[in-house]
Amino acid sequence: MARIEMEHVTKQFGATSVVRDVNLDVKDREFLVLLGPSGCGKTTILRMIAGLETMSEGRISIGDRDVSDLAPKDRDIAMVFQNYALYPHMTVFENIAFSLRTRKVPQAEIERRVSAAAESLGLAQYLQRRPRELSGGQRQRVALGRAIVRQPAAFLMDEPLSNLDAKLRAQTRIELKRLHEQVGGTTIYVTHDQVEAMTMGSRVVVMHDGVMQQVDTPEGIYARPVNLFVAGFVGTPAINVVPAATQAGTLVVEGQRLPMDLSFLSGDQRVVLGVRPEDVHLDRHFLAEHPDAVLRGQVRLVEPMGHEKIVTIEVGESALTARVANEWNGVRDENVTLGIDVARVTLFDVDTGVVLARHSA
Ligand SMILES: Nc1ncnc2c1ncn2[C@@H]1O[C@H](COP(=O)(O)OP(=O)(O)OP(=O)(O)O)[C@@H](O)[C@H]1O
Ligand SMILES: [Mg+2]
Structure with missing residues (x-):
């Protein structure tokens, strides 16, 4: 597992700056949450870390290795998206195993890793089902399983719970947290949901218009906001x-x-x-x-x-x-x-x- 460092990272699309001078040091095994309203640059930051988007300026390192110029596949990270798109014709087992197959991991090792992931995600009894035979929450866990079996240096998660209903979201939130304690992977988790951020993050980064407003513990963000934007963004009813x-x-x-x-x-x-x-x-x-x-x-x-x-x-x-x-x-x-x-x-x-x-x- 690994530490992730971003230094002076910026992104412009044409003349528009969507990420401005982001400096962030995510500790090994940390669960860091990027929180902010729609359009503030959260996904763009994740995509730059994953290598799916180029930076306009700046430097990113993962586990003390400068990855700024590395292809996504060489960065050793797994990304979980909101739209997790499972392969409909494959079983749960094969969906989870997919990335290991493409890497030619030996069958015995594949079985070992998939079983372990399925066990910790409560999917053991569904391994032979197809995605359409699963609930939304179970499908989401299959998507997480796909990421876990790769044993990456870090996980990047982009609103992975947002298309679950409220109850399932609360439940999966707890499971994700437990899973993080078990697997221990450095995680950057993106959400615009303040409750998710406050309950899951060891630290929370509040973003606004591409600018980091505050990096702090959930308690710090709530009790000691640095500006009105942060103060107004967390807390229900609002401050x-x-x-x-x-x-x-x-x-x-x-x-x-x-x-x-x-x-x-x-x-x-x-x-x-x-x-x-x-x-x-x-x-x-x-x-x-x-x-x-x-x-x-x-x-x-x-x-x-x-x-x-x-x-x-x-x-x-x-x-x-x-x-x-x-x-x-x-x-x-x-x-x-x-x-x-x-x-x-x-x-x-x-x-x-x-x-x-x-x-x-
Ligand atoms: N390929 C692109 N070309 C031009 N502008 C883009 C492109 N991708 C994103 N943007 C703009 O960059 C800004 C940040 O987008 P981003 O997707 O990072 O926001 P976000 O914080 O993830 O929002 P949401 O919560 O809605 O997912 C937005 O204003 C968006 O319109
Ligand atoms: Mg987004």
Whole structure:
């Protein structure tokens, strides 16, 4: 298995830059996730690593070997696509064995590797079936099996679960993770699904318009976003983004004052306040403990989710979403006091969206 390094990798299609100066060091055995909206360059990055697309500039090495000029077949990586296209006329066994046959691997070795892969993928009893006799999830696992038996230096996966239904996707996600722990292959996994990224990645790279925004652990991405794009891309419901201003050591939000240590800022300025829905509190307990860190507003929407409620509260011209316990029994149009956990909020620059500084309680 192997480490993957990208240095100053760029890609232009004609005059359009779709990948700009990507620098990435994927550790041996790591499960790294590339996360970003459609068109941000995720597939292009994978294809450049695989050698299916040329770089405009930059260098890629796999396992300390510069592969920049190597043909795809010489890079020793296996790619799993969203459209995994199994051979319909071949059995599961032959589909998984296909790449080994083309490499003239001896029959005994083929049988050994295919059985081992089928075992770990829960496909052992389906080896004689054809793809049309399998469920979508089983077919997806056959595609994974094809990649695993090659024992490549690294796996590249491009939204491999996206055409499974929600339940199967959650299940296959867990299986993939378990498989990675077993097989241990260095993996770069592409998705636009933040839940997939957060649950699977040892580290997550958030991409936007061909530019890496942040490389961090899932926890780091969520709790310490470097800019508004990252903050808004992860988390459901989304982070609250509210215009605010600093004034004489307090944060002014919709004409109301929140006490906050703003000593890290020089002078008064307009800012953007970012606060996660779970850091907006409506319960008596929080309000009693933090009597000053409050805003006043009016409930506009209550959405019961079963285990919690999502409450939208109008504060002046802004709306804030709160995630509250089921026991909270406020109703629409009710005037409420919202406790803001100021130790966990983030302030962003009005013009650039870049994080200004952060408080730690
Ligand atoms: N062969 C090509 N010629 C011109 N532009 C291309 C080509 N391939 C991709 N692009 C453009 O490059 C950008 C990045 O595409 P890419 O497929 O890498 O995005 P992505 O992040 O994988 O998106 P998605 O989530 O939709 O799969 C897009 O704007 C796309 O239109
Ligand atoms: Mg893509």
